[in-house]
Amino acid sequence: MKLVQIYECLCDETRLRLLNLLLQGPLCVCHFQTILGEPQVKISKHLGYLKTRGLVMARREGNWIVYALPEKRPHELSANLACLQDCAGDQAVFRRDLARLRQLDLSCSPLNAAGTPVAHGRRCC
Amino acid sequence: MKLVQIYECLCDETRLRLLNLLLQGPLCVCHFQTILGEPQVKISKHLGYLKTRGLVMARREGNWIVYALPEKRPHELSANLACLQDCAGDQAVFRRDLARLRQLDLSCSPLNAAGTPVAHGRRCC
DNA sequence: GATCTATATTCTTAAATAGGAATGTAGTTT
């Protein structure tokens, strides 16, 4: 993976916010919408941008598309994600996003943890 | 310093190459030209871009303008520069640039080390 | 199968960016 391509993905604030959230675990699109407070197109397109370039992976889960960081990451990527996580803690936007993430009902997400089966078809966001 | 602004600086290969070289110490513009093999306008404009955004500093030294990383760097910046240095070692372009740097005659540069006075006015590159 | 929910894609427009050619400028040498 070329270094520049990683930075091209990181050079937009919306994408930084998405990645910062994904560092906590997989999330579906509607959660990003709720947390960022940005319109659906915007979120969807930036996720698409990241997906095309291999920074995130997507899988369908019922009605929802769950995004996650790739499990196997080349060194350049993990190094930069670690750096992002380190630095994001200092800046208000990212801290606020993480705070909102914690308050979220993640019922439609695989993040609802410990094996609880995902409730397909339930209304989500 | 906003994180996005740092990444905006990093999302161009020419600028990455410049910064990667500057991690070794101060350099003047003509050295960048020689090492990168890119036209003067290109080098100069990217250095200007980095300077405007505070990623590099410039000082005049006789006929030459010497560029250097800022001495005092906010955490986001030093973290990302360290990450860049770490990752750049894996990619051919950056290794080649460093190799060329080592072969250079740095007579016009402050890099010519150990207090040797800089020979103003001598032809440089 | 009609409807609904979640998400993606297309179309269009505005703005940012990169690159080069040509020219300007500051300092140096003769």
Add this chain to the structure above:
DNA sequence: AAACTACATTCCTATTTAAGAATATAGATC
């Protein structure tokens, strides 16, 4: 002061990028 060196800036063009409105699609529910 004329000529030269190192570098910056201006002007122009092509490409990329971001954003939103509108529309399309895939799967779930009724």
